[in-house]
Amino acid sequence: MRNQYIRSLRLGLVGLMLIGVVSDAGGLGAQSVAPEETVRSVRRKLERLPYYGVFDYMVFRVNGGMVGLAGYAFHGSLKKDAEMAAKQAPGVSEVLNKIEVLTASIEDDRIRWATYYRIYTDDFLSRYAPGGVFQVLREIDDERHFPGMQPVGVYPIHIIVKNSSTTLFGVVDSAIDRQLAEVRAREVSGVFGVENHLKIARREQEGASR
Numbered sequence: 599m600r601n602q603y604i605r606s607l608r609l610g611l612v613g614l615m616l617i618g619v620v621s622d623a624g625g626l627g628a629q630s631v632a633p634e635e636t637v638r639s640v641r642r643k644l645e646r647l648p649y650y651g652v653f654d655y656m657v658f659r660v661n662g663g664m665v666g667l668a669g670y671a672f673h674g675s676l677k678k679d680a681e682m683a684a685k686q687a688p689g690v691s692e693v694l695n696k697i698e699v700l701t702a703s704i705e706d707d708r709i710r711w712a713t714y715y716r717i718y719t720d721d722f723l724s725r726y727a728p729g730g731v732f733q734v735l736r737e738i739d740d741e742r743h744f745p746g747m748q749p750v751g752v753y754p755i756h757i758i759v760k761n762s763s764t765t766l767f768g769v770v771d772s773a774i775d776r777q778l779a780e781v782r783a784r785e786v787s788g789v790f791g792v793e794n795h796l797k798i799a800r801r802e803q804e805g806a807s808r
Contacts, residue, residue, distance in 0.1 A: 633689055635688060635689065636660055636688060636689035636690060637660050639688055639689075640658055640665055640684050640687045641658075643683040643686060643687055644680060646683075647679055648750070649673065649675065649679070649750055651750035651751065652749045652753035652757055653710050653757055653758070653759070654669070654671050654672050654748075654756065655756040655768075656669035656670075656671075656676075656680060656697060660690075663690060663691035664690075664691065664693070665684045665685075665693045666693075666694045667680055667681065667695045668696040668698075670697065670698050670699075670700055670758045670760070671697050671698070671699050672748050676697070677695060680695070680697060681695045700758070700759070701760075703761075705788065706759045706760065706762060707745075708788070709762060709786055710748075711738060712786040712787075713757050713759070713764055713786050714734070714738075714749065715734070716782040716783070717755055717757070717783065718731070718753075719731050719734055720778065720782055722774075722775065723755070723775060723778060723782070726753070726754045726755055726770070726775075727753070728751045728752055728753065729751075734749070754768045754769050754770060755767075755770065755779055755796065756768045757783070761790070762788060762790045763789070763790045763792070764783050764786070764789055764792045764793070765792070765793040765794075765795060766780065766793070766795060766796050767795050768796055769796065769797045769798070770796050770799065771798070771799050772798060773798055776796045776798060777794075779794070780792055780794040
């Protein structure tokens with residue numbers, strides 16, 4: 599099961615085709631076929647960033663020697679670290695960094711943690727939490743003692759909150775899980791709206807097309 603979660607994270611780091619806000623990627627132009635080794639290396643380096651957590655979401659695209667980064671960062675340090683990591687990949691000559699650093703907001707933080715709790719302690723969705731419900735509850739308790747932190751690790755469902763609006767990114771096993779995650783996010787008080795960009799695992803999509 600953990601291998602599936604890791605694969606889910608990798609799917610989130612494959613390209614810039616998921617949503618309109620990152621589809622332009624700062625005017626990268628037409629995408630050419632990139633050497634597989636460069637793509638693999640960039641993906642590995644981004645996956646290994648130690649503070650990439652559930653309140654962040656990153657995607658990338660390789661076009662020749664240029665890497666385009668986009669997405670959202672809970673802390674500004676992640677944006678800089680992602681750019682430095684991508685520059686170290688073989689074959690990369692330039693990095694266009696369009697990752698948006700989310701503005702600090704007490705209300706947005708409250709919504710983030712409330713959404714995190716509702717999704718990752720849900721009877722059906724808790725299986726996506728690394729370490730299970732106990733780990734989620736411990737992360738929430740730790741945040742009370744150390745404000746400004748976030749849960750880090752392989753979380754298939756990423757929670758992005760901006761100006762009291764929530765967007766869900768990532769990969770889940772089924773359409774039911776996708777819908778349930780949205781329902782839980784909408785239950786949080788004070789949320790202006792929820793956009794659901796969760797993808798369904800490829801194996802279910804392939805089964806439905808047969």
